[in-house]
Amino acid sequence: ETGVTQTPRHLVMGMTNKKSLKCEQHLGHNAMYWYKQSAKKPLELMFVYNFKEQTENNSVPSRFSPECPNSSHLFLHLHTLQPEDSALYLCASSQVEGGSNEQFFGPGTRLTVL
Amino acid sequence: DAKTTQPPSMDCAEGRAANLPCNHSTISGNEYVYWYRQIHSQGPQYIIHGLKNNETNEMASLIITEDRKSSTLILPHATLRDTAVYYCIVRSQGAQKLVFGQGTRLTINP
Numbered sequence: 001e002t003g004v005t006q007t008p009r010h011l012v013m014g015m016t017n018k019k020s021l022k023c024e025q026h027l028g029h030n031a032m033y034w035y036k037q038s039a040k041k042p043l044e045l046m047f048v049y050n051f052k053e054q055t056e057n058n059s060v061p062s063r064f065s066p067e068c069p070n071s072s073h074l075f076l077h078l079h080t081l082q083p084e085d086s087a088l089y090l091c092a093s094s095q096v097e098g099g100s101n102e103q104f105f106g107p108g109t110r111l112t113v114l
Numbered sequence: 115d116a117k118t119t120q121p122p123s124m125d126c127a128e129g130r131a132a133n134l135p136c137n138h139s140t141i142s143g144n145e146y147v148y149w150y151r152q153i154h155s156q157g158p159q160y161i162i163h164g165l166k167n168n169e170t171n172e173m174a175s176l177i178i179t180e181d182r183k184s185s186t187l188i189l190p191h192a193t194l195r196d197t198a199v200y201y202c203i204v205r206s207q208g209a210q211k212l213v214f215g216q217g218t219r220l221t222i223n224p
Contacts, residue, residue, distance in 0.1 A: 002159070042214040043214040048211070050210075092158075094210070101207065101210065103158075103160065104160065106157050108157050110155070
């Protein structure tokens with residue numbers, strides 16, 4: 001238990017569906033991240049939020065839309081995905097400015113797009 | 115951030131020390147060496163990090179060479195639960211981006 005929770009743990013969706021992934025951190029951190037891990041590929045950073053503001057978008061297609069309503073919650077809204085978007089989506093948090101900045105990861109959401 | 119090179123896979127017997135090497139020959143003076151591991155289908159887990167001195171915590175020890183061009187992560191008494199992919203990452207302190215490579219798949223054998 002890392003203090004970062006993600007729901008759902010598994011999700012199957014069609015290409016025309018709209019769904020959202022949720023992440024919550026109970027560590028009092030001020031930065032949150034979305035990563036994507038496709039089969040046989042390294043983890044790729046998607047988005048970074050500091051103090052609820054998006055500070056990095058790593059050239060992610062617009063069919064992925066992040067939302068950070070407060071420093072403890074992070075969402076990833078999904079719409080019109082493609083089968084190649086099937087992957088493990090990981091959320092992480094860290095304490096920047098005064099913290100050691102180690103990132104703590106959630107267990108991930110295994111997404112399958114049909 | 116500097117790139118790292120790790121062997122794709124290693125085996126170790128249960129109860130023995132597991133020594134995982136990492137090359138980072140282009141590391142710059144303000145960059146730290148971080149180690150994470152990822153057990154199958156879970157999120158990565160932070161293990162340890164260091165700048166130039168050797169570091170030890172309850173999980174592992176980190177040995178960094180004097181020229182800082184390589185390092186070794188040591189799991190002193192490996193257990194079956196240490197089977198995972200281990201990632202060596204070089205990053206400036208304060209930089210938020212973690213750039214993961216392919217890592218080393220460590221298998222602990224009974």
